[in-house]
Amino acid sequence: MGRGKTMRDHLLDxxxxxxxxxxxxxKSKLTDIKLVKGYHSHIPRGDLEKAEPVELTELLISHYGGHNAVxxxxxxxxxxxxxxxxxxxxxxxxxGQE
Incomplete structure (x- = not known):
């Protein structure tokens, strides 16, 4: 991802x-958007509600995987x-993918 930054770092930034x-x-729109192909559920609203950027980054990556999280x-x-x-x-x- 260029200059030592990971995908997680870019998402968090x-x-x-x-x-x-x-x-x-x-976070509100995240539960409304069309799901990425291959996924059948959104991140639960309860998990998103109090998530700050660090937690939200982790939720996105753990739920969707790195590239799909982006x-x-x-x-x-x-x-x-x-x-x-x-x-x-x-x-x-x-x-970073080049």
Whole structure:
């Protein structure tokens, strides 16, 4: 993932850039978005409710796996109009795959 950063680091950095209200909107939208192919359930709302960026990162990765966690995160960020963060996350994670 470039310069020693892992996918987890990039996800966490992205989520830390959300203001409190934006993080709340992210978690709300996370349970509404179309599921990534191969997944049959969303992360339970109860698990998301009090999750701060570190816990949310762990929930995303443990539920969806690394690459799908990034896909889901970018989908949700786009849905809540966080295009700058979406692009930054995409660039960081794509650069690390080369």
């Amino acid at each position: 992205t989520l830390k850039n959300l203001l409190e209200a934006e993080l709340k909107e992210f 896909r889901v995160t970018t989908m949700v960020l786009e849905a809540i109009n966080q295009r700058d963060l979406t692009e930054r996350l995409r660039r960081a994670t794509v650069a």
